[in-house]
Amino acid sequence: MPTATPEDELVFLPLGGSNEIGMNFNLYGFGPAYDRRWIVVDLGVTFGDQTTPGVEVILPDPTFIEEHAERILGIVLTHAHEDHIGAVAWLWPRLKAPIYATPFTAFVLREKLREADLLDEARIIEAPLGSSIDLGPFQIELITLTHSIPEPNGLAIRTPLGAVLHTGDWKIDPEPLLGGATDVAAIRRLGDEGVLAMVCDSTNVFVDGRAGSEAEVLETLMPLIVGLKGRVAVACFASNVARMDSVARAAEAAGRRVCLVGRSMRRMAAAAKSVGLMQDLKPFLEEQESKSFPPQQVLYLCTGSQGEPRAALARIADGTHPHVALGQGDHCIFSSRVIPGNEIPIRNLQNKLADRGVRLLTERDHPGIHVSGHPCRDELADMYHWARPQIAVPTHGERRHLLEHCAFARDLQIPQQIAPRNGDMVRLAPGRADIIDEVPSGRLFVDAGVLTPENGEALRERRHAAYNGVVTVSVVLDGRGKIVSGPQVRALGLPTDDDYPLEDVLDDLADEAEQALARLKGEDRELDDAIETAMSRAVKKASQRIWGRRPVVETTVLRI
Numbered sequence: 001m002p003t004a005t006p007e008d009e010l011v012f013l014p015l016g017g018s019n020e021i022g023m024n025f026n027l028y029g030f031g032p033a034y035d036r037r038w039i040v041v042d043l044g045v046t047f048g049d050q051t052t053p054g055v056e057v058i059l060p061d062p063t064f065i066e067e068h069a070e071r072i073l074g075i076v077l078t079h080a081h082e083d084h085i086g087a088v089a090w091l092w093p094r095l096k097a098p099i100y101a102t103p104f105t106a107f108v109l110r111e112k113l114r115e116a117d118l119l120d121e122a123r124i125i126e127a128p129l130g131s132s133i134d135l136g137p138f139q140i141e142l143i144t145l146t147h148s149i150p151e152p153n154g155l156a157i158r159t160p161l162g163a164v165l166h167t168g169d170w171k172i173d174p175e176p177l178l179g180g181a182t183d184v185a186a187i188r189r190l191g192d193e194g195v196l197a198m199v200c201d202s203t204n205v206f207v208d209g210r211a212g213s214e215a216e217v218l219e220t221l222m223p224l225i226v227g228l229k230g231r232v233a234v235a236c237f238a239s240n241v242a243r244m245d246s247v248a249r250a251a252e253a254a255g256r257r258v259c260l261v262g263r264s265m266r267r268m269a270a271a272a273k274s275v276g277l278m279q280d281l282k283p284f285l286e287e288q289e290s291k292s293f294p295p296q297q298v299l300y301l302c303t304g305s306q307g308e309p310r311a312a313l314a315r316i317a318d319g320t321h322p323h324v325a326l327g328q329g330d331h332c333i334f335s336s337r338v339i340p341g342n343e344i345p346i347r348n349l350q351n352k353l354a355d356r357g358v359r360l361l362t363e364r365d366h367p368g369i370h371v372s373g374h375p376c377r378d379e380l381a382d383m384y385h386w387a388r389p390q391i392a393v394p395t396h397g398e399r400r401h402l403l404e405h406c407a408f409a410r411d412l413q414i415p416q417q418i419a420p421r422n423g424d425m426v427r428l429a430p431g432r433a434d435i436i437d438e439v440p441s442g443r444l445f446v447d448a449g450v451l452t453p454e455n456g457e458a459l460r461e462r463r464h465a466a467y468n469g470v471v472t473v474s475v476v477l478d479g480r481g482k483i484v485s486g487p488q489v490r491a492l493g494l495p496t497d498d499d500y501p502l503e504d505v506l507d508d509l510a511d512e513a514e515q516a517l518a519r520l521k522g523e524d525r526e527l528d529d530a531i532e533t534a535m536s537r538a539v540k541k542a543s544q545r546i547w548g549r550r551p552v553v554e555t556t557v558l559r560i
């Protein structure tokens with residue numbers, strides 16, 4: 001390990017994932033302020049909601065580090081969840097650094113890069129579990145943890161100014177069913193060497209006790225599934241391969257063949273098989289094939305547990321799935337939790353299934369059919385006890401999670417706690433940890449395949465139109481500004497009733513537009529801009545009177 005010069009600093013800079021759950025994008029920098037080298041840890045996405053109509057995928061804004069792209073030594077991925085790797089295919093062209101990942105994560109990422117046509121360009125270096133990656137002043141050791149996906153890694157990042165334990169997502173699962181248990185020895189060894197800072201998962205900081213084990217889920221699911229008649233569907237996260245494996249084993253015990261329904265289910269199964277998991281299970285049925293089996297001999301493992309509208313389960317609930325149908329006497333097990341924000345779509349989905357006569361089994365009425373992948377308070381306490389960091393840096397949480405995590409670490413006698421927001425540059429050493437700078441951070445929206453700023457014009461207009469409707473006004477003028485035809489008015493997304501029918505409303509709006517045009521003075525009548533502004537203003541004002549709202553008004557002037 002080289003020694004540090006007096007000018008050297010070690011900094012931690014989250015550009016995503018701090019003050020939110022999702023979109024993890026963390027940077028570590030080493031060197032003097034004018035010559036830092038960087039590593040990126042994780043590059044994930046978050047998802048849109050009803051406030052972002054038409055936008056499903058949201059990325060962290062990489063502008064700050066893009067300007068220092070040639071100083072990025074590597075992008076290290078902790079595990080294959082979307083909130084940790086989902087943005088790589090979008091943002092790699094701006095960063096262009098080599099990517100390091102363990103085999104399962106590398107497999108999942110390669111599929112994404114292939115779709116983005118980047119597979120030949122991006123360099124993925126596969127790091128075996130438990131191996132080390134040397135990147136300039138950063139010596140990184142992968143530490144095997146347990147979570148809700150194969151191959152979750154914590155990173156021990158050793159630098160000349162001290163070591164950081166970057167946990168990534170984790171829990172302590174004594175029996176994860178697939179993959180190794182938490183490498184407690186490696187964490188304790190690091191603790192013995194001395195840990196400067198621990199950058200740690202805060203998702204379940206409000207939950208007492210422990211998250212529980214995948215082995216317990218198997219014990220619960222097995223008798224439950226064996227006892228069910230009719231068709232059985234199980235919804236879970238495709239990336240939870242241990243769960244997929246448990247459900248498949250329960251299905252086999254019940255004399256049912258498993259049919260994977262949904263693209264991400266089949267993709268994750270392929271990724272799992274590529275690293276030697278799920279080898280001894282009977283082959284999965286194709287959707288089409290499953291139709292020839294009697295109901296009690298099939299189990300459908302479905303995507304869509306969060307009520308995602310285009311996922312398999314939503315289509316089954318709508319009765320529009322081409323190969324799978326559920327009805328009276330059938331069962332749907334939700335082996336998943338409700339992610340905050342998804343309550344309404346999940347409830348709608350469950351209501352539709354219930355309406356078809358499907359019996360629903362959820363975590364609420366059947367405790368133990370799901371466990372979380374994130375550490376609860378007793379597990380956090382264990383981790384602090386093993387690693388013994390000088391500084392606690394909570395991440396992977398909303399503001400309230402991060403602050404609660406700080407208080408929790410304080411109670412555990414961790415000397416210093418600091419909870420940065422995205423864009424806060426935290427100096428970890430030398431000296432006391434402190435926020436020394438604030439750099440640009442934010443979000444980029446994937447809108448119809450185009451990357452747009454989060455407050456971009458297109459989405460603003462769309463939102464405005466969604467709430468207020470649209471009115472279009474068109475008029476044809478001759479060279480001197482005399483009306484040849486129109487104004488013609490159309491309204492979209494605006495209600496009318498028998499007392500004031502649509503034709504009358506449109507006539508009145510057209511009159512307002514015409515009068516506004518008539519009021520224009522000589523030279524303004526020759527300027528299209530002035531005409532458009534005048535007509536649009538008049539129509540907005542009239543709309544306000546008619547509907548009490550201001551629709552998007554689009555005016556067109558044609559000259560002949």
Ligand SMILES: [Zn+2]
Nearest residue numbers: 081083084169
């Ligand atoms: Zn995560």
Ligand SMILES: [Zn+2]
Nearest residue numbers: 079081147169
């Ligand atoms: Zn995760």
